[in-house]
Amino acid sequence: MDSTGFNQDLLDFLYQSPTPFHAVQSMASRLEAAGFQRLQETQSWALAVGNKYYVCRNDSSIIAFVYGSEALVETGLRLVGAHTDSPCLRVKPQPELNSQGYFKLGVEVYGGVLLNPWFDRDLSLAGRVTYRTHAGQVKSALLNFERPLATIPSLAIHLDREANNSRTINAQTDISPLLMQLEQDGKQDFRQLLLAQLHEQGTADSKEVLDFDLSFYDTQKPALVGLKEEFIASARLDNLLSCYTGLQSLLAADGSQSCLLVCNDHEEVGSRSACGAQGPMLQDFICRLLPDPEARIRCLSNSLLISADNAHGIHPNYASRHDSNHGPILNQGPVIKINANQSYATNSESAGLFRYWCAEEDVPVQAFVIRTDLACGSTIGPITAAELGVKTLDVGVPTFAMHSIRELGGVKDGFNLYKVLARFYNSPIPLLSNHG
Structure with a gap:
């Protein structure tokens, strides 16, 4: 795969993945096309050398595994981790709001959303719906309206002359998306709207919507932008770009080494869930792969996890917000993320x-350290390292406008990270000498 094909397929993947549920569905389809077998957590497993597997949890987290021909305990696992979720606006359980003859939906803020860019965008709605069938069964289906059906209009500057100086956003009252004008009776049942959409999508057995996990998203398609098309603009670059890059790297694995990709949900809200990095999903998988505790510890001691999550590129309009020696530049290589207080899991060896x-692949590499007077974000890296006891480092590609409704990355960086991760998946881990 060349960089042009990589980036075009990345744009398609981003467009197909408006929610973590859709991202996992897209990844599962690509894995199955490459010969991976789906495992069910409710069934017994018999994993065999030379085979390829994947397993999902909550429809929003996924593990993919290549069982390499080299001895697993002695050579260890090559793990890449990322996360499927992005900050967004989630629909409340009883969301119907009627105001001045307009129908709106109440939303919760999911994660650290940059709220201003959500105004005046063409929004759609997607996620998972759980429903009752005509036969009385309970099922779930993915739902995506795929068209603009909502917007959050800004307040005109004539009504707030200080808008450009001091406007703040109240998440309870100011960001309810507007869907339609109401008929004279002034009533609308959101679950009936969802039921109609399920029928339109072909889920003919649905009788009643029981509940849902739904998020708004921007309908503007991902695109290459810039005079030389050197940038990628899209929603959810953080962190679907890393999910896609890890997936393509795994698909390029030659089968000699045992390789694993884990993409967890709920990173943006702390990872504490059954399918999050602080939950047992990855540990459960490794325990079933290696039931013997001593063999498992030996394997993990020979393993390495690369946590891939986007990094803050130095912003040309706000350069003072960065450490002057650690401001990554877009299109100048993947970034090693370092924090003395362990918000990132990188150490000198990893x-x-x-x-x-990177040197083996002739890929440039950069480093990121947050300004000492600013708080540092974190990733699944330290969490997974603490859960498994595995050597870990945090890396990512430099990005602008992280947690905005539309983020910006460089066209070279994802492909360069792909080359390094593919090398990692296909290589023995060089032994490091012990000191003392």
């Missing part, structure tokens, strides 16, 4: 290994 593989 960073040295990544630099080694």
Whole structure:
């Protein structure tokens, strides 16, 4: 795969993945097309060397695994981790709001959303719906309206002359998306709207919507932008770009080494869930792969996890918000993320290994450290390292406007990270000498 094909397929993947549920569905389809077998957590497993597997939890987290021909305990696992969720607006359980003859939906803020860019956008709605069938069964289906059906109009500057200086946003009262004008009776049942959409999508057995996990998203398609098309503009680059890059790297694995990709949900809200990085999903998988505790500990001691999550590129309009020696530039290579207080799991050994593989692939590499007077975000890296006891580092591609409704990355960086992760998946982990 060349960089042009990589980026075009990335744009398609981003467009097909408006929610974590859709992202996992897209990844599962690509894995099955490449010969991966789906595992069910409710069934017994008999994993065999030379085979490829994947398993999902909550429809929003996924693990994919290549069982390599080299001895697993002695050579360890090559793990790449990312997350499927992005900050957004989630629909409340009883969302119907009627105001001045307009129908709106109440929403909750999911994660650290940059709220201003959500105004005046063409929004649609997607996620998972749980319903009762005509036969009395309970099922779930993915739902996506795929068209603009809502917007959050800004207040005109004539009604707020200080808007450009001091306007704040009240998440309870100011960001309810507007869907329609009401008929004279002034009533609308949101679940009936969802039921009609299920029928339109072909879910003919649905009789009653029981509940839902739904999010608004921007309908503007991902695109290459810039005079030389050197940038990628899209929603959910954080962190679907890393999910896609990890997936393509795994698909390029030659089968000699045992390789694993884990993409967890709920990273943006702390990872504490059954399918989040602080939950047992990955540990459960490894325990079933290696039931013997001593063999499992030996394997993990020979393993390495690369946590891939976007990094803050130095913003040309706000350069003072960055450490002057650690401001990554878009299109100048993947970024090693370092934090002395362990918000990132990188240490000198894991960073040295990544630099080694970058050099092997002739890929430039950068480093990011937050300004000492600012708080540092975190990733699934430290959480997974603490859960498994595996050597870990945090990397990512530099990005602008992280957590906005539309983020910006460089066209070279994702492909360069793909090359390094593919090298990682296909190579023995160089042994590091012990000190003392």
